[in-house]
Amino acid sequence: MVETVAFGGVETPLGTVMVAMTERGLAATGFRDGPEARARVRERLGLAEADDPGRTAGVLAELAAYFAGEAKTFEVPIDWRLTSRTQRRVLGTLYARVPYGQAVTYGELAEMSGGGIPARAIGSIMGSNPIPIVVPCHRVVAGDGLGGFSGGAGVEAKRWLLTLEGYLQPTLDWEM
Template identity: 65%
Template sequence: MVDVAFASVPTPLGDVLAAVTPDGVAATSFGDGERVRAKMLGRLAATAAGDPALASPARDELAAYFAGRLTRFTVPVDWRLMSPLQRRVLGTLYETVAYGRVTTYGELAETSGSGVPARAIGSVMGSNPIPIIVPCHRVVAGNGLGGFSGGDGVDSKRWLLTLEGYLPPTLDWEL
């Protein structure tokens, strides 16, 4: 079993929880609580005995991101919850689509060389265990925003893309 430390950050989208192993951030979640933490521990086959200091860098970077002060995560990523296909597609996304930029499902299918059709890339995005840090919100449809399984769905995706400057803010938008 691996030890996991948790970091929870209050954000305008609700609490965001990160599960951090000695190898890096292995999972993030919109929402926090005993059930969310237990589910993460189960998926990681882990115990919550990790040193809380292990999660401090992830907490600090998530807080800075949501405050509009961080444009590139530097915390290590632990890819253990991803299949080889997810790792290839999400790894390509992580390495090539910067803050404030987007790619389409079709473009990501092509650049990742995964052999997955564009329509299936959405499933890979929906199964991303590390949203925000591995920025699945930056993948859009060719004719609009597309879907989003985190937080409040497309509204959360819209908020994240507004934070990053890709979408213009609405009159009621606040950090």
């Protein structure tokens, strides 16, 4: 059987979120959708594109429910192939151990991931996360503030996601 990747997009308050599903599971999400974004993911995966809306329907529904404040977990299987062994260890720890509405510092995640990874490397791993939102890199914060965020509108997207999850209090102009 030849592996393929199917794409879909869901409208959110942060823009259209793209998903890329292989036969194994969710391989990538992105804060931008379109032909260029999909081509980059397709190239990184080395897979042909499949026109298979049924493959992406489940994760798109889960994301829509998450952004509507109706879902706190994701059930979609994860395809970790776009991560290195170290990234997989750190992102897998984050995915398994930092639930909705909570956050950890870069240093705490380094410790939780089994040591040997300096806290300063955690930021790079979060910035290269191929599956943001579902693998919640927005839940990793600096010891003295939010830290950075490379998705969507940057730190404002991170602030919005943490507010949605109840980790941060909404500001007067916050809209879901």
